[in-house]
Amino acid sequence: MSSAIARVQGLKVTAENPPRDDLDGVDFQRCAALHNAIVEHGWTASGRPVDEMPRTTWWDHHSDNPERDDTTSRLHLSVIEFLKRAYDFYEDDFNFFQYLISLRHAGDIELGFKEDLEDPDYDNRYYTLYCTDQTHASDPNGSM
Numbered sequence: 001m002s003s004a005i006a007r008v009q010g011l012k013v014t015a016e017n018p019p020r021d022d023l024d025g026v027d028f029q030r031c032a033a034l035h036n037a038i039v040e041h042g043w044t045a046s047g048r049p050v051d052e053m054p055r056t057t058w059w060d061h062h063s064d065n066p067e068r069d070d071t072t073s074r075l076h077l078s079v080i081e082f083l084k085r086a087y088d089f090y091e092d093d094f095n096f097f098q099y100l101i102s103l104r105h106a107g108d109i110e111l112g113f114k115e116d117l118e119d120p121d122y123d124n125r126y127y128t129l130y131c132t133d134q135t136h137a138s139d140p141n142g143s144m
Helices: 004-009 028-045 068-072 076-085
Strands: 102-103 130-132
Touching: 004 028, 028 076
Parallel strands: none
Antiparallel strands: 102 130
16 A cells, blocks of 8 residues: 555545534545545556655646636635645646546636536536546546
8 A cells, every 4th residue: 555545544434434524515624635645646656756746736736827716716615625735737647547637627617517407406516626538538527
């Protein structure tokens, strides 16, 4: 087991460590820690030194992107807090996961939000956080 994964073992949701029910939104601290551990594990498992891994967060990566505020204005505060903590960088030969490239780019706002065709009252209820690697998947939307 990699040291990154070992460090977050206590954060995994289990019967003994259930999801928190006292939160409004997602457990952004737990989610960001798990996300960052997966990124670090992938980085080191691909033979790269951990001390060379970029540690830029999504929020910082998009700090000069004028579309960031348009994107985040429609997100729950807990998701914004996740994005302020989650590593996000682009390397030509590195994906977050085999099928997922990275967190969604701030300019992809319309691709990220989903419409609920059966119940338009719930339009924009779901936001796709990750983009898929099109060499492995047929849909550009990854994990919501």
